[in-house]
Amino acid sequence: MPKVVSIHSYRGGTGKSNFTANLATAVAMQGHRVAVVDTDLPSPGIHNLFSLEPEQTGKTLNNYLWGESSIEDAAYDIGANLGLGESGQLFLVPSSVKADDIARILKDGYDVRLMNDGFRNLVKALKLDYLFIDTHPGLSKETFLSIAISHILILILRPDKQDYQGTAVTMDVARQLNVRKMLLAINKVHSKLNPEALKQKVEETYGEPVAGIFPLSEDLVQLASEGVFCVKFPDHPISQEFLKVAQRISEA
């Protein structure tokens, strides 16, 4: 059965898009058919990691939500950009980065039912094994929807008081929405913190498992979102950690 994986964080800047791109790629590299939908309509960005330039982009998620195209017409095969080869398939449905389009979304909103139907159509049309949803930070109707339809919800947090509190709020909502499985990922962990102790503390606090711990990494920053880290540096410890989470996803 196809699985929906939503990646969310309460606060911005947690590394959500980077995490989503790497995890989706790692799952595709295991030989699966994977698509990523950028539902961060107010501040889209994940297309950069997949080297999909706005100039090469025709239809976007926006066009689908405005009834101007089917969602599969807004899906781009980005496997070749990443050099995935024959092993798996990776698609991206980007959101528009045009200021006018963003303004229209902010002004008029959109119908969450249509978004839900779009996810469904995409899974069917592309015969997906996994659908990854990159979300806008914070809570909104749209994040509620992506949480509600997820088979797996991954919440990203940094070791920071603002993130701790916000994650608790998000988890309350997720439980109300009967989310089937939740995983936590801790990102940007300072080298002076003991990862094992941190993992234990977070699991105790939230009562959900920590699937991965990622250090605050200069190597990742250096890449500056120009590509997917775990493709460029497959042997790096960070890439290994992504593979571990990917393994966990496919076993779930």
Add this chain to the structure above:
Amino acid sequence: MSNIGDLQALTSSIAAVASPFRRYLADLHEKYQSVNDGAVADYIPELALAKPEWFGICVVTTEGQVFEVGDCDQLFTIQSISKAFVYGMALEDHGREYVNSKVSVEPTGEAFNSIVLDETTNRPYNPMVNAGAIATADLIKGDSGTNRLKRMLDMFKRYTGRDHDINVPVFLSEKATGHRNRAMAYLMLNFGMVGEKIDETLDLYFQQCSILVNARDLAMLSATLANGGVNPVTKERAIDEHYVQDVISVMLTCGMYDGSGEWAYRVGMPAKSGVGGGITAIAPGKLGIGTFSPLLDVKGNSVRGIHVCEDLSKDFGLHIFNVANPEKVLDDWISGNGDLDIW
């Protein structure tokens, strides 16, 4: 506390969007959108303006969950569906015995607009044929036509949870062309079955048929009856609980014009249709269905609406006399529990 209520309202609405039951409805919608049998009613020009592609399905459970697919905001005139609910109001105004002395509850097998009364009692056969509906409208209390209409609109608001208006061009057209209905009314006046305010009552009847509703309203109407007369979302009582069974039983026996017998056999959900394209159907204790698609069969019932109700009844065992285990368990599909992974 209001914050907690808001969160629950939002999570419940999002859960309805994400539930497997809505996916089921979306599949039904896709399956029958391509069915183009039937024709849009055109006995008055306003109805002929309806677009054949319009198609909405809404289901409201007695728990208050709302599932919508397609054109559920599109307004259309309620037409004959109003008859069932106005009948409930007449019962509240006068009691069962008096109403029964004016309108029988016998299915006719005749067309809805036939000019025929029971030969021994001079009563119209049932409140769902035009003659019976006019006699029923005559029973609605109020000191003026305006006041009687306002009482009706207030009643519909209690059922649906929102304000309703009249489509004035439809009302005027129905009134201008409604000679057959006037003939029936005067025949009943001749037998003393309706009062002297016959022109006011005819206006009221044409107005009640011209009330604007959408598919969601139709689902709320039937869900309220399914819930014992209390709107499951607003929790407001719309009709005295003693008369819920009266309304539902005439819907079962007479609600689908002269297709009622086959409907009761095949679908087994008390229902009422209108030539505007609406159908409202009840699974007592469980849910209400509202469908809207203006393509009508020769009996005046919405073709796509019939398909949708048939499938829902069959798949979820909603036939009121069904005792077999249904193919699909409604609660599982609504809650998303039970490992239902349909795409």
